[in-house]
Amino acid sequence: MENTDILIIGAGAAGLMAARTLAKAGKKVAVLEARDRIGGRIHTIGYGMPQQPLELGAEFIHGDLPLTKSLLDEAGIAYHHAGASMWRYEDGVFKENETFVEHWDYFLQKLDELEQDMSINSFLLKEFKGEKYLRLRDFVRKYVAGYDNADPKKASAFSLRREWQPENEGAQYRIEGGYIGLVKFLADELVAAGCKICLNAVAKQILWQQNQVKIITNAGCTYTGKQLVVALPLGVLKVNAGDSGAINFQPPIAEHANAINISGFGAVIKILLQFTEAFWEDEQMQKLAGKAICNMGYLFSDEEIPTWWTQAPQHTHLLTGWIGGPEAAEKAATSDTEILRESLQSLANIFNRDVQELKQKLVSWHVINWTADEFTRGSYAYDTIDANEARLVLCKPIQDAIFFAGEYLYSGTAMGTVEAALTSGFKVAEQMIRDKTL
Numbered sequence: 267m268e269n270t271d272i273l274i275i276g277a278g279a280a281g282l283m284a285a286r287t288l289a290k291a292g293k294k295v296a297v298l299e300a301r302d303r304i305g306g307r308i309h310t311i312g313y314g315m316p317q318q319p320l321e322l323g324a325e326f327i328h329g330d331l332p333l334t335k336s337l338l339d340e341a342g343i344a345y346h347h348a349g350a351s352m353w354r355y356e357d358g359v360f361k362e363n364e365t366f367v368e369h370w371d372y373f374l375q376k377l378d379e380l381e382q383d384m385s386i387n388s389f390l391l392k393e394f395k396g397e398k399y400l401r402l403r404d405f406v407r408k409y410v411a412g413y414d415n416a417d418p419k420k421a422s423a424f425s426l427r428r429e430w431q432p433e434n435e436g437a438q439y440r441i442e443g444g445y446i447g448l449v450k451f452l453a454d455e456l457v458a459a460g461c462k463i464c465l466n467a468v469a470k471q472i473l474w475q476q477n478q479v480k481i482i483t484n485a486g487c488t489y490t491g492k493q494l495v496v497a498l499p500l501g502v503l504k505v506n507a508g509d510s511g512a513i514n515f516q517p518p519i520a521e522h523a524n525a526i527n528i529s530g531f532g533a534v535i536k537i538l539l540q541f542t543e544a545f546w547e548d549e550q551m552q553k554l555a556g557k558a559i560c561n562m563g564y565l566f567s568d569e570e571i572p573t574w575w576t577q578a579p580q581h582t583h584l585l586t587g588w589i590g591g592p593e594a595a596e597k598a599a600t601s602d603t604e605i606l607r608e609s610l611q612s613l614a615n616i617f618n619r620d621v622q623e624l625k626q627k628l629v630s631w632h633v634i635n636w637t638a639d640e641f642t643r644g645s646y647a648y649d650t651i652d653a654n655e656a657r658l659v660l661c662k663p664i665q666d667a668i669f670f671a672g673e674y675l676y677s678g679t680a681m682g683t684v685e686a687a688l689t690s691g692f693k694v695a696e697q698m699i700r701d702k703t704l
């Protein structure tokens with residue numbers, strides 16, 4: 267039995283940022299984490315080793331994001347431009363840095379004129395009917411599924427319009443040594459300020475009333491505090507009461523549970539393949555592409571595993587594969603070895619190689635099916651038509667006892683990112699400090 271001022275469930279970026287801010291303000295804080303590691307969807311392996319670290323979860327800083335960058339500067343952690351060229355492979359042809367689809371500018375213009383929000387799929391069906399726009403419809407759906415990990419039938423057209431404004435096309439960066447360096451910095455700081463992190467603590471039941479919260483874990487341990495920050499992924503919060511992995515609130519929190527249900531949470535599978543050589547830069551590839559390839563960043567295709575990227579501008583032997591949205595959700599129960607088989611087949615089709623050749627060149631592999639992961643159950647949030655309404659509810663504390671934090675509560679243009687999680691954690695802590703309820 268532990269007794270503290272504030273309990274936080276979830277040691278991801280949001281939970282740790284909230285804990286650090288509260289601990290620095292003199293609060294007695296304990297963070298409960300289900301896994302045997304901190305970081306949540308930030309999961310770097312090989313941190314501190316001589317070889318290149320591998321990012322199994324978050325990898326990029328998507329733009330000049332203020333909180334992430336200021337924390338990295340404070341921690342003295344360097345980050346580097348991850349700028350690289352975009353390629354598309356289609357019908358046996360490689361194209362570089364082109365507008366990949368016809369009618370795109372007209373599509374953006376019509377989206378700009380839209381007055382009433384609707385799903386992006388409904389918008390396509392309303393405004394871009396018929397054979398003429400078949401490829402455009404397919405392209406937009408795949409983009410929304412791939413980049414936003416969203417279901418086009420649920421994703422808000424207004425939200426995508428905001429995301430696709432040209433001013434949001436910022437630079438991308440990778441963090442030297444991996445994202446986990448930032449997480450470790452936060453953890454070291456909050457421990458130094460007297461906060462505890464309890465690993466392998468799977469919260470199962472939350473018994474609460476004003477000024478008193480009790481958490482019971484899977485192992486039957488009890489933690490008590492005066493206030494609680496729930497910093498869990500939406501996927502975990504969406505599990506229906508009574509189903510395995512559900513968090514049971516007593517008394518129930520009906521209004522918040524409804525807001526959680528109407529929020530969008532995507533699906534993703536990330537694949538890391540390390541080869542003996544960068545065959546995508548070799549002579550055979552130059553013949554296929556019609557020119558030397560030395561800075562291929564992203565490669566989009568219509569293969570089973572459609573999206574791939576390298577570590578450009580760094581030259582390494584690592585290829586990262588990505589499948590998001592409804593297609594990834596459908597593969598939640600597919601075995602990792604089957605995903606590996608599909609990955610190699612996709613690469614063999616794109617690069618016109620024999621699968622056996624690729625197998626021989628494969629040194630190591632990781633398939634991370636985040637949708638099947640019991641402590642995430644998806645990828646990151648996307649806006650449904652009801653998202654703003656849901657966020658308003660979820661940002662309201664429940665009787666000053668229960669607060670929520672997580673990437674899904676952020677409403678700026680860096681949705682679904684580490685920046686979003688850090689911002690949410692910071693904001694909730696500031697709110698608790700300001701309200702002085704303790």
Ligand SMILES: Cc1cc2nc3c(=O)[nH]c(=O)nc-3n(C[C@H](O)[C@H](O)[C@H](O)COP(=O)(O)OP(=O)(O)OC[C@H]3O[C@@H](n4cnc5c(N)ncnc54)[C@H](O)[C@@H]3O)c2cc1C
Nearest residue numbers: 276278279280300306307324325326469672673683684687
């Ligand atoms: C494959 C992938 C790639 C991504 N790429 C990028 C990227 O390049 N750039 C970027 O900025 N963002 C990226 N993101 C998004 C980013 O990782 C997340 O937005 C961010 O890390 C979420 O932080 P969080 O604290 O809200 O949630 P989480 O990191 O998920 O933290 C929640 C914590 O709660 C814990 N937990 C779950 N259930 C329980 C329980 N019952 N009891 C106790 N603890 C529990 C989890 O183990 C986890 O540690 C990516 C995400 C994925 C999945």
